[in-house]
Amino acid sequence: MESEAIIEPGDYLRLDSVPNAQTSTIRDKAIATQNIKAGTTILTSKPSATALLASEKGKRCDHCCNKLRSLNRCKNCAAYYYCDVACQAADWKLRHKKMCKSYNKWKASVEYQRLDEHVKSDMVLLSHLVAEIVAQNKLALFDDRRSELRVITSLMKNPYTTLPAGGMCPIPGQHSDEILGDFYSRFSRNNFAIHSHFTSFAHGMYPLASRIFNHSCVPNAAAKYILKKGEPPLMKVIALSDIIEGDEVCIPYIDPALIQRRAQILDYSYGFTCACVSCKYLRRTCGGLALPTIKPPPKDPRQAVKLVEVQPLTAQELWDGTKTLPDELKFIFHEEWLIMQTSLYSKYSHDGPPNTALACGELIIYTYKLIYSSNYPQIGLHCLEQAKTAWNAIVSDTSGKSPAEVSYIPSGEPGLATFVKALREAKRILDIVGEEGDPEGPLNEIGVLEKNLQGLLDEWHINLVEK
Numbered sequence: 424m425e426s427e428a429i430i431e432p433g434d435y436l437r438l439d440s441v442p443n444a445q446t447s448t449i450r451d452k453a454i455a456t457q458n459i460k461a462g463t464t465i466l467t468s469k470p471s472a473t474a475l476l477a478s479e480k481g482k483r484c485d486h487c488c489n490k491l492r493s494l495n496r497c498k499n500c501a502a503y504y505y506c507d508v509a510c511q512a513a514d515w516k517l518r519h520k521k522m523c524k525s526y527n528k529w530k531a532s533v534e535y536q537r538l539d540e541h542v543k544s545d546m547v548l549l550s551h552l553v554a555e556i557v558a559q560n561k562l563a564l565f566d567d568r569r570s571e572l573r574v575i576t577s578l579m580k581n582p583y584t585t586l587p588a589g590g591m592c593p594i595p596g597q598h599s600d601e602i603l604g605d606f607y608s609r610f611s612r613n614n615f616a617i618h619s620h621f622t623s624f625a626h627g628m629y630p631l632a633s634r635i636f637n638h639s640c641v642p643n644a645a646a647k648y649i650l651k652k653g654e655p656p657l658m659k660v661i662a663l664s665d666i667i668e669g670d671e672v673c674i675p676y677i678d679p680a681l682i683q684r685r686a687q688i689l690d691y692s693y694g695f696t697c698a699c700v701s702c703k704y705l706r707r708t709c710g711g712l713a714l715p716t717i718k719p720p721p722k723d724p725r726q727a728v729k730l731v732e733v734q735p736l737t738a739q740e741l742w743d744g745t746k747t748l749p750d751e752l753k754f755i756f757h758e759e760w761l762i763m764q765t766s767l768y769s770k771y772s773h774d775g776p777p778n779t780a781l782a783c784g785e786l787i788i789y790t791y792k793l794i795y796s797s798n799y800p801q802i803g804l805h806c807l808e809q810a811k812t813a814w815n816a817i818v819s820d821t822s823g824k825s826p827a828e829v830s831y832i833p834s835g836e837p838g839l840a841t842f843v844k845a846l847r848e849a850k851r852i853l854d855i856v857g858e859e860g861d862p863e864g865p866l867n868e869i870g871v872l873e874k875n876l877q878g879l880l881d882e883w884h885i886n887l888v889e890k
């Protein structure tokens with residue numbers, strides 16, 4: 424099924440075809456039609472289907488994906504959970520009535536059980552998609568060039584995927600295997616991980632956003648998800664930085680911090696080699712990202728802190744070749760480095776000592792700023808963690824000295840300055856993304872820390888000099 428669909432990218436974008444479309448993996452590019460300020464919602468996209476990850480079943484509503492306050496379980500299949508009767512009724516009408524009877528038998532079948540976990544998860548999403556089309560008699564929409572459903576049939580396919588026989592939930596009146604295979608072949612290149620505060624809990628098809636945005640590991644935009652009671656999650660694509668008219672707007676398909684794996688995933692799942700400035704830089708300087716060419720990190724994090732402190736660098740300087748990363752610092756582009764540091768950070772933040780935790784935290788921020796594009800939400804989330812750790816260091820300090828004098832990090836910076844710097848950076852970055860995901864998120868935590876800060880300033884009679 425190949426179709427032309429009318430794509431409406433909204434006020435901020437137009438789609439430009441790439442000149443060599445026959446040989447390129449890129450069909451077209453989303454170009455900014457005007458200057459766009461950081462924090463602007465560039466596009467809103469509705470899902471054609473969503474499905475919770477298996478690990479989230481029973482913890483969130485199967486209809487609107489909100490965290491469950493009380494449990495309303497489908498009395499027939501006992502496998503779908505809802506916030507309340509309203510969500511249950513809405514989901515029944517939307518799709519569940521077409522899957523309820525056959526769901527448990529299908530889930531227990533040999534055909535389903537022998538699938539890999541990620542294919543199982545795709546089969547649930549495909550079943551939801553087909554159940555929705557059948558339950559709501561949406562087949563006619565495929566003939567309407569304006570319909571978002573028709574956009575699905577204009578999405579790029581992965582020619583190497585084949586529909587696993589018997590893998591899908593039997594749905595009365597469902598399409599032929601050919602049509603199902605056609606939908607499925609578009610999944611790996613187009614589906615989105617749905618997240619709350621950047622932790623995934625579901626996946627879904629957002630055809631308009633899929634059709635419009637290409638990937639970059641240094642994106643100038645990113646998707647967030649709005650959770651509203653009674654409605655499936657709505658995607659909003661937000662500008663992460665100021666975008667100039669004529670620039671291409673790109674989003675990240677995967678977490679750019681998966682430094683070694685990202686090239687493989689983009690090649691295997693999406694069929695392209697990324698040509699962003701960061702990938703080019705890493706290929707040029709780190710031997711095509713091959714692990715053995717990158718020196719392992721020093722075992723002692725304090726040694727790493729010393730190395731980092733004498734090397735003030737920005738990602739832009741590395742990418743454009745103005746500065747080079749010394750060989751002894753290349754470990755920061757080793758995926759294991761971040762994994763090791765984040766696990767040490769969480770251990771020291773919980774168990775202490777706080778100064779070791781803060782030193783680890785500084786190293787993570789340094790690394791993130793060399794990997795991610797500016798204002799990338801993960802940098803903000805980590806700055807918030809660092810602010811919380813600095814706060815804990817301040818309140819557990821027994822020296823009797825003012826937090827404006829006592830220091831917890833190797834550079835000698837006072838604890839208060841570490842706290843304020845991390846808190847302000849977290850607020851600046853996370854305000855750009857704005858409210859998203861579950862309630863009581865990072866912006867609430869920032870609000871609490873700001874109140875704590877005011878209390879501390881009053882207690883010690885400190886006047887913060889605004890920078």
Ligand SMILES: C[S@@+](CC[C@H](N)C(=O)[O-])C[C@H]1O[C@@H](n2cnc3c(N)ncnc32)[C@H](O)[C@@H]1O
Pocket residue numbers: 448449450451452577578579612613633634635636637638639692693694695696697698
């Ligand atoms: C979700 S679609 C992107 C939208 C695409 N412009 C379209 O026309 O449908 C994903 C596909 O776009 C292409 N693509 C996306 N980002 C790319 C990039 N940075 N470099 C090369 N190809 C890319 C790849 O073929 C990928 O499988």
